[in-house]
Amino acid sequence: MPDLLPHILRSDARDNRERILDAARAVFAVEGLNVPMREIARRAGIGPATLYRHFPTKEMLATEAFADQMRACYAIVDEGLADPDPWHGFCLVIEKLFELHARDRGFTTAFMSTFPNAMDFAADREQALRSIAELTRRAKDAGRLRPDVVLDDLILVLMANSGIQAASPTARVAASRRFAALTLQAFQASSPAPDRQEMASSRPLHRP
Known part of the structure; x- marks a missing residue:
């Protein structure tokens, strides 16, 4: 005994x-x-x-409570980095991170604040942000992401996403998906305008 x-x-x-x-x-x-x-x-x-x-x-x-969410965050970013199309990978990361944060308000607060007294979490956050910054660079180099987008913009929209108010978790996730679509639309690089020579060459010939 x-x-x-x-x-x-x-x-x-x-x-x-x-x-x-x-x-x-x-x-x-x-x-x-x-x-x-x-x-x-x-x-x-x-x-x-x-x-x-x-x-x-x-x-x-x-x-410790958010350890699983942090691992999920890493997995999402790694999935985006592994995508051969940087813009598709960037879109995937935005959509999935928005949903992850919409499902857990506490995780968003922890992720943003980094908890000064919890150095492991802060280090994990910085590593995730560095990976997101690398994906952002690749999407810019591919000409699909606006060149003026910076990492602080991504943090800003994550904070805005966490402020979504809804009657239920399901409604909050649906609203978050809509916000992700609007965010990606705003971040996408616009097609360059054709120059005058290209416009002239594309005009039909005038027949008398």
């Missing part, structure tokens, strides 16, 4: 940790990061002391 006690305690600790993370993910997704830690503990069915024993700060809790 004494030999079983440490195992039982470890099992209880693991269960508590998973309950905390499940509760945090659920509440962050709907309400963002302003939810008090005591409310997360209540939803997890544990006491505040147990919560703080596992996660001393909200930054630490959010960093």
